[in-house]
Amino acid sequence: MSPSPEPQGQLDTPTDTPGPTSDALAAQDPGPAGGRVRRSRYLAALRTPGGIVGMCLVLLIVLASLIMPLLLPYGPYQQGPNSLLSPGGGHPLGTDEVGRDLLARVVAGTRLDLLITLIAVPVAAVAGTLLGLLSVVNGWLGAFFQRVFDVLLGVPAVILGVAVTIAVAPGTAAVVIAIVLVVMPVFGRQARSSLLGQLPLDYVAAAEVLGYPRRRVMLRHILPNIIDVIIVRFAVEMSHAIMVEGGLSVVGLGIQSPDASLGSMIKSGSGYLLEHPAYALAPVVVVVLLVVGYTLLSNALNQAVLRK
């Protein structure tokens, strides 16, 4: 047995007090504005233990990748006389097979990874969300893009990467395009399913009855009501994108030498796993920390969204 909900909501009655005389009543307390409520909800999410840890991890890695190049004595492309040095001495993580400082390369790789994901994921998020909502404006086009997303979702990231490198030379641009193709359909489907939850609500019908243009209904009315889920999805897909970059580079379709990325370092380091474990492990640790950070962050945001 479960207690039945009160028909008009027992515990969440609206916030106002009865006024004195007329039918019209002033609600007396000036409540907080809704926008502020939403922002404070996100801030509250960042104050939960998971939110704090996630935030700190991501911020630390970002800051380190920005500041450390200024402090390190070697650049990522600078070759030294000793190859495959063990950690210690002037090289905290040792050197790689051509004598470059591994710490400098991990830092540079992290920076490149962050740059790639920060370009690719927002592009994918905006494009995917808009294409996912397109059916508000044009049902046929909206349905068409959903089928395109179905196909993209059905193809493994690596195969997509191969297809992209056929068209574009392997490298940073190819990785960005591949990530967009992998991540965009996720946003497209997310937007679509959130949209379907909004369409039966009467405010959408009201907008149509009031003669608002379809594009306005999509951007001004529906989008603000589904943006919460999109933001959560964004954090999830940031970690997804890091892993896609890693995956592509490990099979050699990603960032090419001499540029360093976390994935490409894992690939080249894996050849020396026994004699020089720090080579491959260092980028793996960064990848793991970034993924954990983004995941914690997205969980905390998700909780905040659910709590409304």
Place this chain on the structure above:
Amino acid sequence: MTRADHPPTPARPVQPVLEVSGLSLRLRTPGGAVPVVKDVSFQVNPGQILGVVGESGSGKSLTALSVMRMLPAAVTVDSGAVRYLGQDLLTMPEREITALRGDRIGMVFQDPMAYLNPLLTVGAQIREVLRLHGMGRKAAAARAVELLDLVGVRDPGKRAEDYPHQFSGGMRQRVVIAMAVANNPTLLIADEPTTALDVTVQAGILELLGRLRAELGTALLLITHDIGVVEDVCDSIMVMYAGRAVEQGAAETVLGDPRHPYTRELMRSTPRLDVPVLRRLPAIPGQPPDVTRRPGGCPFHPRCPLAFDRCREEMPPEQDTGAGHRAACWLSIEPLPAPAVSTAQVREVRHDDERAPILDVADARITYGRPSPLRRKPPRIIVDGVSLKAYPGRTLGLVGESGSGKSTLARTIVGLVPLLSGRISIDGMQWTDRDRRAELRRTVQMVFQDPYQSLNPRQTIETLLTEPLTVHQLVPRAGRARRVAELMSLVGLPQSLLERYPYQLSGGQRQRVGIARALAVEPRLIVADEPVSALDVSVQAQIINLLADLRDELGLSYVVIAHDLSVVRHLCEDVAVMQGGVIVEQGPAERVFADPQHEYTRALLAASPGSREQVVS
């Protein structure tokens, strides 16, 4: 059985089935604990029906839940006692109260679908209740069929093997009642058991509850917001307001001679079928207070027409007016002074059918989806050949139960749903005429049932009201703020609400915003789909009055969709009754209500709460 056989105050004292004394409940909120129910005392005698009436936030449901010790985690018992046949339910060990629930005390909730397990047959669910309380397998199977028969399920042996989704809403509620009374409980608690149901179905359920009381001698605690329901079935009544029991006593006494102003105003503001239609309903101003912001003194004083200084400072104690009738008002000792009669003008109805109709629906057929060669089944016909007319300055009421097609017809009139065949012409324009669409959009507007869903939660009231002006370029930019202010005062809302978001408004205020937004484009026809059914009873009258005032002031025409006949009778000059996608009767409201021709209209009228014969008699 009549009420006389169950006197609420029997000559010799009997042990009450349920005795609640001095019950106070607290709700934990981020701002600290607030009292939600305060010092409520009542009793239910064997075989008696006690109706607890109240609006949202009155604490009526929490009071009922505390009897079963099923309060939400945030609510705690502050003080008081709940005794079932002399045993204190509040201090009883968990094991014992679990044994009582579903055995000695049954419970029926509002939504039967949420209560039933969709994966088990109804027979299995009834058998489970019986088996858990110690009945053998075979006996339980036989009893389950017997119970379904008792609650009026036809062919019970076969129906026991059906799943909940194979039953209609009313039949599902009967199954839930069968489960609740399976073990012959001495007390049945029903929380809004008929709120989700159609009127004719509701009448059947209320009749069933009355019959069970007569046949099984079960005492019933009936929680409802509908004073008409209470009037029809209850022996005694307790009226709750803002967590207090403001008045209680025998049904005839309380309803015949209410001694608390709230009870009387609630009765007066509820539209009825058996009194002359007044031009304005005597509405209670304001809305029920929020739990966290209840006024001091008597909680009703800000809305009370009789309030004086003492009411603002001190909560009046419950005063005994004799024969077990108690009311918590300083004035309760004597009958209340007669209400002011200023609103009591009887409405005059003009019938000038010479004027051209603003809405002309001719042989409209509407389906879900279009016919397609790819689908084997033809689309389901929702509205099948409906013709009706609405005239300028008048209101057409469209009455029917769920599934009658009335909402679909409403959505077609405003252009949300396409017509399959037939013609809908609004002031000579049709939706099929693409060139006139923009103009049509401004001619016809809609007011929705759920005023929360129909306002974009991410927009402030100001944005909500400015947007139609901007989109249609109705007012130059500089004049928009003034026009929005004008709209606010037109619907009786203070300007201070402009910065608010919909969730910060009460239901009544939100509905006013919905009306103001519809008025923004200066329409001449407004289609209102159940405009008051989601609102608190005391707020319904305000919105009904507002709609009537706006019609007279702005010369609007309405099509009002409603299931509540008394609302329609109050607001409408013309009525059309829909059943199964066709109109079975239409005509001037007085004629249809006074002399219904169609069998279905008569059934609807007879089933309307507060108007029908006492179902228990």
